[in-house]
Amino acid sequence: MKKYYYVDKERKLILSPYEKFIKSVKRCLNTELFSGIFLIAKEVFKPNNSATIKYPMEKMKLDNRYRAVHRLQRFIESENERCIGCGLCEKICISNCIRMETKLGDDGRKLVSNYSINLGRCIYCGFCAEVCPELAIVHGVEYENAAEQRSYFAHKKDILTPIDNLINQVEFEGAGSLRADADDFVKATPNYYEISISTNNEEVKNA
Numbered sequence: 290m291k292k293y294y295y296v297d298k299e300r301k302l303i304l305s306p307y308e309k310f311i312k313s314v315k316r317c318l319n320t321e322l323f324s325g326i327f328l329i330a331k332e333v334f335k336p337n338n339s340a341t342i343k344y345p346m347e348k349m350k351l352d353n354r355y356r357a358v359h360r361l362q363r364f365i366e367s368e369n370e371r372c373i374g375c376g377l378c379e380k381i382c383i384s385n386c387i388r389m390e391t392k393l394g395d396d397g398r399k400l401v402s403n404y405s406i407n408l409g410r411c412i413y414c415g416f417c418a419e420v421c422p423e424l425a426i427v428h429g430v431e432y433e434n435a436a437e438q439r440s441y442f443a444h445k446k447d448i449l450t451p452i453d454n455l456i457n458q459v460e461f462e463g464a465g466s467l468r469a470d471a472d473d474f475v476k477a478t479p480n481y482y483e484i485s486i487s488t489n490n491e492e493v494k495n496a
Contacts, residue, residue: 351430351432352430353430353459354428354468355428355430355432356413356414356415356418356428357413357428357429357430357431357432357434358408358428358429358431358432358434358443358448359406359411359417359418359426359427359428359429359443359448360426360427360428360429360448360449360450361404361425361426361445361448361449361450362424362425362426362427362450362458363449363450363452363455363458365455365458368452368455370401370425370449371423371424371425372401372404372423372425372426373399373422373423373425374389374391374399374400374401375422376389376391377420377421377422378416378417378418378420378421378426381416381417381420382416382417383412383414383416384407384410384411384412384414385410386406386407386408386409386410386411387404387405387406387407387417388403388404388405388406388407389401389403389404390402390403390404401445403444403445404444404445405442405443405444405445406442406443406448407440407441407442408434408436408441408442408443409436409438409439409440409441410440413428415428429448
């Protein structure tokens with residue numbers, strides 16, 4: 290026959306209603322309760338601590354890496370379009386909302402004749418921006434894309450950077466591009482460590 294034993298012999302069983310009432314009062318009036326109330330009151334009465342904004346009079350400032358409506362980039366130096374018509378964004382799109390048509394130009398190079406994105410189907414996953422080898426398509430910060438119809442297409446002329454506004458184009462800060470502090474996350478490989486050791490040894494010998 291299995292023998293039972295007491296795990297906590299010092300714990301006193303509460304049997305009477307008076308003891309249960311005293312225990313409930315102690316739990317309710319614990320200092321942690323007042324600490325929580327003080328923290329909430331501090332946030333409620335803090336000046337200029339509103340969590341909401343008066344939209345559309347006020348608009349939230351978004352980071353450049355926010356995944357909103359797409360943008361097509363240009364080269365600043367030559368003003369040419371970055372897109373080379375490889376079609377990777379169209380193939381990787383899981384919503385099947387990107388449509389690209391290409392043709393050969395007079396110089397035999399591929400040109401993008403038509404490019405459209407169905408913003409009603411897009412889920413803004415960012416795969417198209419991440420797979421683009423030329424950083425031609427990025428996500429902008431324009432999130433107001435309300436339309437009368439569910440299928441709202443953004444055509445090439447709508448999202449391509451205008452030449453007269455090229456000076457304001459933000460380079461390499463959209464979704465799919467490297468972060469500004471990406472160099473801080475680069476780790477030295479073991480081979481690099483050996484090279485640095487040998488270089489230091491040669492400097493010691495030469496000294």
